[in-house]
Amino acid sequence: MSGSTEKSNYRLENAAIAVLGAVTLIGIALSMTVFKDPDFHLDLDYLAAIQSFREWSHGLFNKFMLLVTEMGAGKLSSVIMVAIFFGFSTRLGRFVVQTVCYGEMMNGLIKLTVCAFRPWVRDELLVPPGNAIKEATGYSFPSGHSTKATAIYGATIVKSLGRSKTLVVVAGTVLFLVLFSRNYLTVHTPQDVIIGFVSMMTLILILNKVFRWVETGNVAVKKWLVFAVSVVISIAATLYFELKSYPQLTDASGKLIVDPAVLVLDSYKGIGYYLGAASTMIFTHYFKGYEAEKAGMEQRLGMTLIGILVFFLLNTSLTPMLSSIIPAKKYVFLTAQFLTIFGTFAILPVAAARLGVTSERTEKESPAV
Secondary structure (H helix, E strand, O other), X not given: OOHHHHHHHHHXXXXXXXXXXXXXXXXHHHHHOHHXXXXXXXXXXXXXXXXXXXXXXXXXXXXXXXXXXXXXXXXXXXXXXXXXXXXXXXXHHHHHHHHHHHHHHHHHXXXXXXXXXXXXXXXXXXXXXXXXXHHOXXXXXXXXXXXXXXXXXXXXXXXXXXXXXXXXXXXXXXXXXXXHHHHHOOOOOHHHHHHHHHHHHHHHHHHHHHHHHHOOOOHHHHHHHHHHHHHHHHHHHHHHHHHOOOOOOEOOOOOEOOOHHHHHHHHHHHHHHHHHHHHHHHHHHHOOOOXXXXXXXXXXXXXXXXXXXXXXXXXXXXXXXXXXXXXXXHHHHHHXXXXXXXXXXXXXXXXXXXXXXXXXXXXXXXXXX
């Protein structure tokens, strides 16, 4: 790549970060003011129109959209993340894991800052289909599914540009469907989805620059610096969550419609993800781990299955186990998510490498990502 091309790409990247960052800040400001005005209902009218279509079509696309939305932040999305890391490309997988975990942290901060209520809380005539409402926890803005979907598929697109048109098209299509599914299922407003996407794309481009910088010069020092910043941000976020006041919305009987204490727990999970990813970066710098690029097809398949098993085993078993040791539930959630990420993407790859789960494949035989 010529120097002029590099400079052009550098300027384009910086311009994209500036524009997307500005849109994110404007979206946050509007969601705290204009969009909270009782007279503003354009977003709800849009959702009502989609609901009318669902009723007219007798829910023809409901099952499909419920499946698609799982590729955003449900169990299926976690399977995809693990599969990328262990089965396709560990280089790409590392970036995806970092963006997902950093994105969880960012999403929690924005959600608890804006404190926007879900569409059906604002308008009781809006009714999500199936079990969509059960998985729609927390505040509404921005959409967590949109954020995580953008982290997975948006990161894949950024890393695949100029290398694999097929991967870009597939990831872009899945991302679009996940984003639209959140409106189709009436669990998020358009602004929730748009800012979920835009804010995460801003973070992806920033992280792409940061990790490129980290991998040059004194790598160890730079990684420790990034880790230290992550710890400081996590402590600041914890204090913010604890000291901030939250709106108390109650029904006619005085019962809380939305309990802020429950919603704060989700954000502590985000801190756990964030610290888990930062710690994984440090750990794998000193200990060589499994690389999908150097593994054969059978090894990739086996490691993917093991990775999925380990991820969900940790994700489901750690919370009840830690509850008997750690008194505060929020710190249980934080620790459980930290250990889930660290165990799956740091301990497991290193253990696999120590057991010799590699092959003699060369970099030329590996997928270009």
